[in-house]
Amino acid sequence: MRLTDEEKRILDGQQGGAAQMALAVLVDLGELFGAEELIKVEQVHIDATLYMVDAGLEFAERMADLGGEVGVPTSLNPSAIDLRQWEAYRVPPEILIKHKRLEAAYLKMRAMPTWTCAPYQNGIIPRFGQQIAWGESNAIAFANSIIGARTNRYADLMDICAAIIGKVPKFGLHLAENRKATILIRLKGISAPMFANGAIYPLLGYLLGEMAGDQVAAITGIPPDAKIDSLKGFCAAASSSGAVGLFHMVGITPEAQTLEMCLHQSKPQSVFDITPKLIKKAEDRLWTVKGDAVDLIVSGCPHYSPAEFIQLVRLIKGKRIHSSVIFWAFTNRTVYAWIKNNGILKDLTDAGVMVFTDGCPLQYPKETWHFKAAMTDSAKFANYCFSQRGLDAAYGSLADCVETAVRGKICRRESLWRKK
Ligand code: F3S
Numbered sequence: 066m067r068l069t070d071e072e073k074r075i076l077d078g079q080q081g082g083a084a085q086m087a088l089a090v091l092v093d094l095g096e097l098f099g100a101e102e103l104i105k106v107e108q109v110h111i112d113a114t115l116y117m118v119d120a121g122l123e124f125a126e127r128m129a130d131l132g133g134e135v136g137v138p139t140s141l142n143p144s145a146i147d148l149r150q151w152e153a154y155r156v157p158p159e160i161l162i163k164h165k166r167l168e169a170a171y172l173k174m175r176a177m178p179t180w181t182c183a184p185y186q187n188g189i190i191p192r193f194g195q196q197i198a199w200g201e202s203n204a205i206a207f208a209n210s211i212i213g214a215r216t217n218r219y220a221d222l223m224d225i226c227a228a229i230i231g232k233v234p235k236f237g238l239h240l241a242e243n244r245k246a247t248i249l250i251r252l253k254g255i256s257a258p259m260f261a262n263g264a265i266y267p268l269l270g271y272l273l274g275e276m277a278g279d280q281v282a283a284i285t286g287i288p289p290d291a292k293i294d295s296l297k298g299f300c301a302a303a304s305s306s307g308a309v310g311l312f313h314m315v316g317i318t319p320e321a322q323t324l325e326m327c328l329h330q331s332k333p334q335s336v337f338d339i340t341p342k343l344i345k346k347a348e349d350r351l352w353t354v355k356g357d358a359v360d361l362i363v364s365g366c367p368h369y370s371p372a373e374f375i376q377l378v379r380l381i382k383g384k385r386i387h388s389s390v391i392f393w394a395f396t397n398r399t400v401y402a403w404i405k406n407n408g409i410l411k412d413l414t415d416a417g418v419m420v421f422t423d424g425c426p427l428q429y430p431k432e433t434w435h436f437k438a439a440m441t442d443s444a445k446f447a448n449y450c451f452s453q454r455g456l457d458a459a460y461g462s463l464a465d466c467v468e469t470a471v472r473g474k475i476c477r478r479e480s481l482w483r484k485k
Pocket of ligand 1: 395
């Protein structure tokens with residue numbers, strides 16, 4: 066790679082050990098992908114924030130001990146746990162210690178304690194065309210596809226290297242020519258009333274991810290007035306069923322106002338149709354629960370926005386969660402403070418909902434919670450639930466999740482695409 070004089074000095078260690086190590090990692094990455102130079106990024110979102118193995122913790126602590134400090138605004142993805150309400154989340158003390166060490170390392174490097182997988186709804190919002198380096202698959206898909214910022218799917222530990230240097234190798238989705246859609250996905254036979262049921266969006270995203278894999282897809286037929294939280298659920302599902310970093314929603318993605326713009330004036334290599342029948346089959350694949358009982362309801366994956374809390378409290382106020390069911394809703398600290406101040410939190414806790422911040426429900430401590438089956442309004446959670454936690458899951462609308470939680474028995478209303 067061609068390095069500037071300043072970058073050469075960093076590689077020589079003249080700006081400290083952390084910057085030297087971070088740049089060495091980025092140069093290796095660039096050479097692996099054939100990049101010729103580094104480009105500046107204006108913000109970073111770090112995915113390596115939940116303790117899984119000691120290697121990730123030791124890397125962060127080493128960087129911090131070597132004097133590493135972020136050079137651009139840097140947000141943090143969720144921890145595995147609620148770092149403040151860890152007792153209510155039943156976090157074993159030996160696990161808590163590792164999370165606290167990881168927290169201390171990233172804060173020492175001056176990252177912002179956002180602890181959220183929806184940084185784009187928490188004040189850390191890039192703009193169209195901006196070069197950024199984000200980890201966390203749902204956030205990457207959202208930044209590229211809904212906002213039109215530019216990031217690759219950065220892996221754990223690359224992210225903190227990018228934050229310290231404020232640069233990344235110039236390759237992949239940072240370049241306009243690699244953002245061209247090569248496959249086309251068309252929605253067929255999906256009516257306006259079907260779109261009125263927000264549960265359709267994660268299912269469409271899930272199908273797009275399966276069809277696209279790691280290719281850039283263009284999708285037609287999404288209503289231009291789709292809610293931002295529906296698009297969030299779409300992105301999370303798409304990037305869990307496929308290695309999706311970018312898709313173009315024609316008329317929504319800023320650089321894809323027309324199909325010709327997405328395809329860069331060429332023809333798609335393949336064309337797929339999504340029909341109500343395929344949506345029903347996708348929904349069936351996200352339902353592995355046998356019988357009619359679940360003991361966990363998970364919502365807030367990705368983390369809840371204020372609008373989602375308003376929807377939840379409208380559905381649940383005045384009701385009571387059944388004694389056989391635990392109901393979790395996850396959000397970030399900012400939204401938590403708002404719902405605490407405006408009374409929503411009280412209504413939810415009165416109904417029996419447990420609202421957590423910072424954490425990721427997929428990483429709940431198995432040592433202290435012994436669930437048998439979960440229901441969720443997140444296609445991403447349902448998709449990963451069995452493979453990552455060995456827990457059967459059922460995907461359903463938020464209304465069905467609430468009804469299930471109150472009755473203590475699975476409730477599944479027939480959606481319009483199931484009747485087709
Ligand atoms: Fe966020 Fe964890 Fe879901 S990181 S998107 S809550 S799996």
